[in-house]
Amino acid sequence: MEQPTLDVADLTVRFGGVLALDHVSLRAEANEIHGIIGPNGAGKTTLFNAVCGFVRPERGTIRYRGEALLGTAPHQLAQLGIARTLQGLGLWPGLTVLENVLVGSRVRPNFVASLLAMPRADRLERRLRDQAIQVLEELGIASVAGTLPGALPYGVQKRVIIARALMAAPDLLLLDEPASGLSAGDIERLAELVGRLRQRMSVVVVEHHVDLVMAISQRITVLNFGAVIASGTPAEIRGNRQVSAAYLGEDVTTAEGGASA
Amino acid sequence: MQRFFVLTLNGLTEGMIYAAMALALVLIWRATRVVNFAQGAMAMFTTYIALFALERGAPYWLAFIVALLSGFLLGAVVERVLVRPVESAPPLNVVILTLGVLLMLEALAPMLFGGQIRSFPAAFSIVGIRVGSLQVPFSAFDLFSLVSVLLLMALLLLLFQRTDLGLRMRAAAFNAEVARLLGVRVGRMLTLGWALASVAGALAGLLIAPSLLLYPTYMDQVLVFGFTGSILGGLDSPPGAVVGGLAMGFALSYVGGYLGSDLETVGALVILIAVLMVRPSGLLAWRAQRVV
Structure with missing residues (x-):
């Protein structure tokens, strides 16, 4: 079982x-x-x-x-x-919607490689961005990817939170x-x-x-x-x-x- | 008019160094909400390490890199070993702790390296560049200072704005609990923030040492000016720190040149008070407002 x-x-x-x-x-x-x-x-x-x-x-x-x-x-x-959303919003006001969602990814470019901006880390980062856009599309909010969360209606912000949790698959x-x-x-x-x-x-x-x-x-x-x-x-x-x-x-x-x- | 030109160039080079110090303070403030009063002393210490290497026959550039690397390590160690345990204590505790680190390093330096005033070499000539028959009060080393601080800023900007690592650092700085839930190693990000900030501080120490001479408290004044610069910029904004640092460089150069060099420190205080009265959240406050 x-x-x-x-x-x-x-x-x-x-x-x-x-x-x-x-x-x-x-x-x-x-x-x-x-x-x-x-x-x-x-x-x-x-x-x-x-x-x-x-x-x-x-x-x-x-x-x-x-x-x-x-x-x-x-x-x-x-x-x-395991992904969790919090009761409050907990979105980063200084990060765009896309960046907020990106933090939720569980795939991480190698620490040293990304510090040195190596091409492999670069490619991975681009792939993560595409994946984040996909998640936002699934929730119907891809059009606000570049916006700061504070500028969005509450209902949309709540969806961004779910998107961030889903980013970790x-x-x-x-x-x-x-x-x-x-x-x-x-x-x-x-x-x-x-x-x-x-x-x-x-x-x-x-x-x-x-x-x-x-x-x-x-x-x-x-x-x-x-x-x-x-x-x-x-x-x-x-x-x-x-x-x-x-x-x-x-x-x-x-x-x-x-x-x- | 010629005097104004001289003072402006002088203000530009010194301002870049204050900007690097201000940037170091802002990076640490953003990461851990601490004003690191030991930043100047840490830079003093790494410059002594560079001098130590030079005296043992290391070429200038090797000593330069050794100083930056030891700045990276020193920043990481101070955060991990000293600041972390008092992280959740009242903010005043951490302030006292950084003052303690300042006193400790300034006491340790003369014990390890000797307390007398030492000269520190510059990478390039410090004699003004000749343009035709005119000697401009701007040396090759001044140019190097300018370029190296700009380069450091560009690299930091790239890291924070364009990489996933920088994104995680920003996320950890502004909401540690959520970042942790999303799998960000928050502690590691804060340590890295301190380490990078201390590299900026170490660079400031190396660049100003040839003109100030090296002694255990030589960075105190740079720290005060850099701190004023970072307050001018709003303490939370790296571009603000750069603008604030440059503003301090120009202002102090004019004060020193027109009113007498004794008044430089007083000038810094007057500027600080004036800005805090007129724009309490810093000259670039609109940025902070947008972020909130």
Whole structure:
């Protein structure tokens, strides 16, 4: 049987006295879109931070395609095929869109060769540029390649961030609130894009916009106060009483999950 | 009028050297948000290393290259060994640390190389070029200074704007966390930034040593003028550093020539205060605004 792309087991993270993640487990299979939802402060971003090595868990394991991931430094993730977007934008305001995307590449010209501007490094750099343009084309934003990000609408900037993550040709893409601040039209385009990406990689998406997660995910994990309160297919989650209680309060008969970002 | 011409040429050559020093400060500021007050002392030290090589019979150009290479190494070592551990400490700690490096190097130099004032050779004649019967106050060595600083700037520009390595250096400087997530070895980029900056500093030290003479504190004044130049340029912009350094060269040359050389340092302070009052973010502030 194929190894799951991301396998988090029994993960516990504590910040001082606060239990941020409490024995959390989840599995994202290959070519699966896995949604993580939950109210504010449920530990969604902490989970990503643990996967990326930004926070050290107290216990538990994180496996990526069967290999232990704990102890991996953040800069090594790109080489392993893991790309992540941050909740904020994190675009470089002084770099053009194309340059921002280029930084995301995991192929690097040799350090010394590019310092000495050797032809081999030069050719590689040109190839990377072509590849970056291709990624931008796929997202429909190639026309702004030479623009500084600050001059672009928010929705376009969010797409640049995804382009930068895709530049590494990842096997696992971690999206942290990709829909926040987007218009309805932008969200539709995002859903369509993530659906397409699934053919090439696994996507784990943390998102407040429950409708979007329901629409694109094959499986969903629901966190509340750092613990998993439900996991399953969108249909199962929709019918789960505990989930609707966490989102809407007790005593509801139907959960439309209308919490928007 | 002839005096003005002489002072202008003089300002141009000295300004180029201040520009190199300003560039060194700006490169480090961009990479690690630190004003490296030890930059001048590091350049002094590498120039002493060049003198040490010369005294052991090395040809001038070999000593020149040795000084630049030791600048590269010294910059890398200072960043990696001394600055890195206090990276996340309050900014003042790093400032104190660079002052500490300054004092340490200025104490170490006389112990290793002797404290007396030494002369340092120039690569070319320092006598003014003759045009017909007229002797222009611009020597072959002045020309060399001008060209070598320009060449260094062009190479740095090429590195930052045209190569993937330069792109990663810029990315690491402006958002380390995101760069790290994208697989950039941020620490390595910062070390390289310090190393390259120190090469620019070392070049300034080599070029000004023939006219200032070599002693452990001979770069202090160059550091102050270069720092003023970098502030003029906005501290964040390499082209601004060059313009600021040149402006300092011209201004100080005119102040020294027309008002007396005692007033040069005072002049630098007056310029600094005036610019900070009128354009607090530097003369090339529009650049910074565009970037933000």
